[in-house]
Amino acid sequence: MSMPTSIETLSRSPTANRVRGLKLLANCSRCSIRPASVCSALDAGALSEFEAIGREASFAPRMIVFMEGERADAVYTVTSGLVRLFRLLPNGQRQIVGFGLPGDFLGLPRGERHVYSADAAVGTTACRFHRQDFIMFAENHTRFLRRLHDAAVKALDLAQEQMTQLGPRRADAKIASFILSMRARWMEINGAGESVPLPMSRQDIGDYVGLNIATVSRTFTRLDRQGVIRIVPKGVRILNFPALRQLAEQ
Amino acid sequence: MSMPTSIETLSRSPTANRVRGLKLLANCSRCSIRPASVCSALDAGALSEFEAIGREASFAPRMIVFMEGERADAVYTVTSGLVRLFRLLPNGQRQIVGFGLPGDFLGLPRGERHVYSADAAVGTTACRFHRQDFIMFAENHTRFLRRLHDAAVKALDLAQEQMTQLGPRRADAKIASFILSMRARWMEINGAGESVPLPMSRQDIGDYVGLNIATVSRTFTRLDRQGVIRIVPKGVRILNFPALRQLAEQ
DNA sequence: ACGACGCTTTGCCCTGGGGCAAAGGAAAGG
DNA sequence: CCTTTCCTTTGCCCCAGGGCAAAGCGTCGT
Incomplete structure (x- = not known):
């Protein structure tokens, strides 16, 4: 395996800038990370329906994807790069609670607000969906909802794995x-x-x-x-x- | 608020003993912790259907509910007491990854095997369901499946909260x-x-x-x-x- | 090509918490 | 009721890792 080549340098504190560009999703069926993502639960028909509600977003290094406490009105599937999931503790410390790798699904907390922040550690691309569109879509596609649940449980497993590390x-x-x-x-x-x-x-x-x-x-x-x-x-x-x-x- | 009175002493290593008693679920509609559990998503009709596939289980202190690595063929909703969720690390350390309080839902990992163990810290009761029955039921009750997803996300939130503590x-x-x-x-x-x-x-x-x-x-x-x-x-x-x-x- | 910036590495000192062990206390069992 | 056992508290010592800071190094922009 070779190292990713076009990975920019990273730095510390997140910028206030937001998403760099938004364009229509090109072709989910050719997406190379789809097998590793929640989208793998979708057949051709559902996939094109899904494409219609998503947009591709690019984030330069240190750009914020979302902030803890904000309303969670968009969800993401990372397609390339690396997202840091973190909380800023009252004492100024930053606890990184996870890394979003390509294929990972982000941004659907239990409540209506994010419980941690996310920023791009390097140049990153992701598919972006409005929360409502996404939820409505999921509720109409039980297999997908199931896969979403799996993703949450997977994240939970990882978090618990991480707890044993910390x-x-x-x-x-x-x-x-x-x-x-x-x-x-x-x-x-x-x-x-x-x-x-x-x-x-x-x-x-x-x-x-x-x-x-x-x-x-x-x-x-x-x-x-x-x-x-x-x-x-x-x-x-x-x-x-x-x-x-x-x-x-x- | 008063302390629970009938809570037994706890001790260290889990016993090999298993569930103490199994009986039919008496009356979910009168269950006092239902509002705090996944069952709150069920109406009267679904609830009696749900009752039919569950059994009440009692665990004495230190009794194992399930072990990491075992096939996860039963899921639980804690109704009283306290369950410890833990992993035994190769070096002999025990990392507790969570506590199962009344209302908490346990035992549905991503894969077919448990990724952590669970035992009763004190005298504990729980509703027990066969995984297959439970999953089939959930797939037929989207609202319930949705609530289940919420529970997983809640657990994830807690785990991430816990990561910031550790x-x-x-x-x-x-x-x-x-x-x-x-x-x-x-x-x-x-x-x-x-x-x-x-x-x-x-x-x-x-x-x-x-x-x-x-x-x-x-x-x-x-x-x-x-x-x-x-x-x-x-x-x-x-x-x-x-x-x-x-x-x-x- | 050069300079500036930011990240990484390394040294030095110090402290918070681990390891160990004994004493104290509460609950269970005979 | 007394004994046993397990849990909690406390003391003592020591070390892994934190804080700080300087030096090294790679990268980016001019």
């Missing part, structure tokens, strides 16, 4: 788990091998696994020196799987 | 958040006031918020001494809300 574990265990978890997610998308893209910054990783940026960096360096991984631009290559798994278990 | 926060912030979060959940059930039942053990709390049992204990003691809370049997009474909220924000 606890009082050692830094190298957290980082090892993080790398393996990212690898597993990329594999669902494009069958990754030992190269694992990590398009997010060290700060993002730290805010996700609950470590200081310095500790994240030190830990990556240590794993590299120990020959477990090799740090490559915007990712890592796994050199010693058993050792990495062993570390992740600590 | 991060690198100070012990008193974690404990303060935990108390406030439990209070909010009890309020949905019985409109609690300043008394917050905590039927789980200190160890459970530690395994949930990511703190050592000793640190949990010390922190409760400190909050008590500072006059923020008062430790009472199987719970706390909140004496100083603003201070507690302030701490939770750190």
